[in-house]
Amino acid sequence: xxxxxxxxxxxxxxxxxxxxxxxxxxxxxxxxxxxxxxxxxxxxxxxxxxxxxxxxxxxxxxxxxxxxxxxxxxxxxxxxxxxxxxxxxxxxxxxxxxxxxxxxxxxxxxxxxxxxxxxxxxxxxxxxxxxxxxxxxxxxxxxxxxxxxxxxxxxxxxxxxxxxxxxxxxxxxxxxxxxxxxxxxxxxxxxxxxxxxxxxxxxxxxxxxxxxxxxxxxxxxxxxxxxxxxxxxxxxxxxxxxxxxxxxxxxxxxxxxxxxxxxxxxxxxxxxxxxxxxxxxxxxxxxxxxxxxxxxxxxxxxxxxxxxxxxxxxxxxxxxxxxxxxxxxxxxxxxxxxxxxxxxxxxxxxxxxxxxxxxxxxxxxxxxxxxxxxxxxxxxxxxxxxxxxxxx
Amino acid sequence: xxxxxxxxxxxxxxxxxxxxxxxxxxxxxxxxxxxxxxxxxxxxxxxxxxxxxxxxxxxxxxxxxxxxxxxxxxxxxxxxxxxxxxxxxxxxxxxxxxxxxxxxxxxxxxxxxxxxxxxxxxxxxxxxxxxxxxxxxxxxxxxxxxxxxxxxxxxxxx
Numbered sequence: 001x002x003x004x005x006x007x008x009x010x011x012x013x014x015x016x017x018x019x020x021x022x023x024x025x026x027x028x029x030x031x032x033x034x035x036x037x038x039x040x041x042x043x044x045x046x047x048x049x050x051x052x053x054x055x056x057x058x059x060x061x062x063x064x065x066x067x068x069x070x071x072x073x074x075x076x077x078x079x080x081x082x083x084x085x086x087x088x089x090x091x092x093x094x095x096x097x098x099x100x101x102x103x104x105x106x107x108x109x110x111x112x113x114x115x116x117x118x119x120x121x122x123x124x125x126x127x128x129x130x131x132x133x134x135x136x137x138x139x140x141x142x143x144x145x146x147x148x149x150x151x152x153x154x155x156x157x158x159x160x161x162x163x164x165x166x167x168x169x170x171x172x173x174x175x176x177x178x179x180x181x182x183x184x185x186x187x188x189x190x191x192x193x194x195x196x197x198x199x200x201x202x203x204x205x206x207x208x209x210x211x212x213x214x215x216x217x218x219x220x221x222x223x224x225x226x227x228x229x230x231x232x233x234x235x236x237x238x239x240x241x242x243x244x245x246x247x248x249x250x251x252x253x254x255x256x257x258x259x260x261x262x263x264x265x266x267x268x269x270x271x272x273x274x275x276x277x278x279x280x281x282x283x284x285x286x287x288x289x290x291x292x293x294x295x296x297x298x299x300x301x302x303x304x305x306x307x308x309x310x311x312x313x314x315x316x317x318x319x320x321x322x323x324x325x326x327x328x329x330x331x332x333x334x335x336x337x338x339x340x341x342x343x344x345x346x347x348x349x350x351x352x353x354x355x356x357x358x359x360x361x362x363x364x365x366x367x368x369x370x371x372x373x374x375x376x377x378x379x380x381x382x383x384x385x386x387x388x389x390x391x392x
Numbered sequence: 393x394x395x396x397x398x399x400x401x402x403x404x405x406x407x408x409x410x411x412x413x414x415x416x417x418x419x420x421x422x423x424x425x426x427x428x429x430x431x432x433x434x435x436x437x438x439x440x441x442x443x444x445x446x447x448x449x450x451x452x453x454x455x456x457x458x459x460x461x462x463x464x465x466x467x468x469x470x471x472x473x474x475x476x477x478x479x480x481x482x483x484x485x486x487x488x489x490x491x492x493x494x495x496x497x498x499x500x501x502x503x504x505x506x507x508x509x510x511x512x513x514x515x516x517x518x519x520x521x522x523x524x525x526x527x528x529x530x531x532x533x534x535x536x537x538x539x540x541x542x543x544x545x546x547x548x549x550x
Contacts, residue, residue: 075513076510076511076513078472078473078474078511078515079511079515080511081513084513116456117509117513117522117527118513119525120526149415149419150456151415151418152454152456152457152509153454154511165415166415167411167412168411168412168413168415169411169446170450227515227516229474229515229516229518230474230477230515231477235515235517237516266472299474299515305477309476313472314473317510317511323453
């Protein structure tokens with residue numbers, strides 16, 4: 001099998017020039033930097049895909065006595081581990097992005113919200129922070145970054161739940177609007193970006209918007225770091241261009257027997273073999289369902305795997321990680337789990353799966369946050385494509 | 393001052409007496425005592441001048457804050473899909489066999505607590521587990537025996 005996908009080496013390339021890049025970037029005015037970010041087409045790499053430049057501009061436009069820059073390192077989506085690697089090997093890129101963002105929006109304080117599962121990274125991060133603060137002093141910049149440790153809650157990766165958690169509360173998502181650009185941590189305007197997004201801003205500062213834009217396809221620009229796991233001979237972290245078909249991905253990474261790929265983790269979509277050719281990895285077509293946005297989690301399942309077990313595992317995950325605040329999610333996740341178990345045991349007829357699909361659709365429409373809304377993604381894509389495995 | 397009171401007091405002094413410090417304070421207490429009990433929660437509420445119910449609400453929300461006494465080493469074995477696919481159940485059986493406890497239990501000598509956890513972010517190297525903050529990956533039953541042995545020696549300062 002020929003390996004066709006181009007592997008990139010932008011984000012993990014370490015040239016030790018962060019101080020020079022920071023100085024060069026800060027010598028430009030805010031509007032120019034933002035225009036560059038917007039022109040580059042960079043969108044949030046946590047999975048939601050909000051344009052980064054626009055987020056910074058909106059937060060910059062709000063008047064407030066205090067603003068914050070937060071790096072979301074609560075990487076909890078099953079099958080994702082890229083942020084861990086980025087923070088461990090190129091933390092200075094993330095910090096440079098935060099410092100530039102701080103200058104643009106007028107924030108003097110930044111945080112890295114680090115999941116407790118990654119606490120072993122702290123000593124390394126502290127060293128990086130010490131170096132970073134020395135550069136801040138040298139450049140006469142009033143900007144400090146602290147590490148805030150999470151305590152084991154998937155939901156805290158949701159931005160408003162993350163703010164609640166930092167404020168000492170249960171990690172329960174807030175209603176939106178207001179959005180973090182206006183009302184974030186401590187009710188102050190806050191830019192919150194994924195680790196990878198911030199690291200990409202560094203590439204844009206360094207190489208310019210053009211070079212970043214040249215990568216990828218329409219509406220999905222730049223490279224993306226993918227976490228590849230499951231039935232693959234080469235699990236790991238890979239930086240690839242946006243816009244590939246799932247077929248090309250599987251040709252490169254599968255074990256030759258892939259029957260499905262879960263794109264975007266438990267909250268993402270399961271794509272069966274027959275759709276590999278037609279599915280593109282990127283942001284555009286989010287509404288058409290042809291291409292799939294992703295935080296970079298790619299889990300490959302070969303034909304020896306029971307998709308019932310896969311779905312059951314995801315549902316158990318959601319039952320445990322639902323914050324319990326809103327009824328559709330708290331009760332819905334439990335009913336879906338009990339429902340598929342009942343069908344499998346034969347206590348309910350196979351028609352009951354249609355009821356459960358309806359329930360997951362209701363959750364998509366009525367749950368308060370992305371967790372509850374996205375349970376339907378994996379549920380419906382697995383149940384509809386592998387119905388026989390759910391029943392027999 | 394009783395011991396737990398002084399731990400809470402120290403944590404509050406170090407982290408600051410505001411609501412935003414609550415999670416770091418609870419983390420500090422847990423690190424010292426391997427538990428956050430109700431007495432601690434009342435004491436934290438007093439230090440921060442907030443309701444004990446709020447402290448309880450926060451302390452019980454997070455899976456890395458234990459409100460039941462846990463051992464010196466808390467083992468969190470990942471049970472999410474890719475670790476599951478790569479033999480997590482074999483690892484669990486081996487842990488249960490060596491430690492003679494089930495998930496959720498602590499060994500009588502107070503050394504180990506065994507728990508199953510959701511995705512630890514080590515999916516490419518599954519099965520994986522954390523022992524306190526340290527990740528152990530690509531586990532096999534043989535490796536498990538060595539790892540547990542290592543922690544036993546550490547506890548006995550051999």
